[in-house]
Amino acid sequence: LAKTTQPISMDSYEGQEVNITCSHNNIATNDYITWYQQFPSQGPRFIIQGYKTKVTNEVASLFIPADRKSSTLSLPRVSLSDTAVYYCLVIGGFKTIFGAGTRLFVKA
Amino acid sequence: ETGVTQSPTHLIKTRGQQVTLRCSSQSGHNTVSWYQQALGQGPQFIFQYYREEENGRGNFPPRFSGLQFPNYSSELNVNALELDDSALYLCASSSKEVGEKLFFGSGTQLSVL
Numbered sequence: 001l002a003k004t005t006q007p008i009s010m011d012s013y014e015g016q017e018v019n020i021t022c023s024h025n026n027i028a029t030n031d032y033i034t035w036y037q038q039f040p041s042q043g044p045r046f047i048i049q050g051y052k053t054k055v056t057n058e059v060a061s062l063f064i065p066a067d068r069k070s071s072t073l074s075l076p077r078v079s080l081s082d083t084a085v086y087y088c089l090v091i092g093g094f095k096t097i098f099g100a101g102t103r104l105f106v107k108a
Numbered sequence: 109e110t111g112v113t114q115s116p117t118h119l120i121k122t123r124g125q126q127v128t129l130r131c132s133s134q135s136g137h138n139t140v141s142w143y144q145q146a147l148g149q150g151p152q153f154i155f156q157y158y159r160e161e162e163n164g165r166g167n168f169p170p171r172f173s174g175l176q177f178p179n180y181s182s183e184l185n186v187n188a189l190e191l192d193d194s195a196l197y198l199c200a201s202s203s204k205e206v207g208e209k210l211f212f213g214s215g216t217q218l219s220v221l
Contacts, residue, residue, distance in 0.1 A: 032208070041214075042214050043110070043200070043214050043215050044151065045212070046209050046210065049209065087150060096153060096210060097153060098143075098151045098152070098153075100149060101150050
């Protein structure tokens with residue numbers, strides 16, 4: 001199972017773009033990269049998933065280089081409500097492994 | 109709203125007791141996974157059920173057991189509770205037919221005294 005490494009915490013200001021990078025050196029051919037967001041006392045919420053290149057949805061973009069050994073979650077124009085923990089996961093098979101996540105704190 | 113509901117939302121037990129947590133999966137999902145999340149840590153995989161059969165297990169002792177019912181709802185049972193079992197227990201439903209995305213409930217906060 002591919003282990004992920006991401007920064008423990010990040011600070012940002014409202015209106016800025018935030019990029020959180022995750023490394024997953026041992027990713028397997030069939031694995032997908034998925035990001036979740038979690039607020040205190042709530043379950044994680046799916047943000048975005050990708051396999052390679054770039055994926056964009058209404059809340060975020062996901063950039064994956066050709067070697068797939070890392071990925072970057074991009075949050076455009078963050079607001080105070082984006083303060084949360086963000087998890088990068090590599091999913092292949094039944095066992096989805098969460099790391100410690102990145103605590104993003106958005107300041108006014 | 110994910111459509112995944114867990115009950116109860118909060119629970120207080122004493123060491124040595126047994127507890128049952130319940131989860132109703134999202135309509136159309138046939139897979140349920142359970143996670144334990146200690147304060148300040150990421151969720152830890154306990155086990156997964158697919159069509160009423162255990163489909164994989166994390167590094168948890170046998171006193172953590174589960175069931176999945178024909179309607180794909182699920183239970184997590186923990187026997188002989190220990191203080192370290194205090195955590196947020198999360199249930200996630202998914203379906204291989206919709207790309208393995210996990211949809212989480214809000215969890216059950218278990219406190220063991």
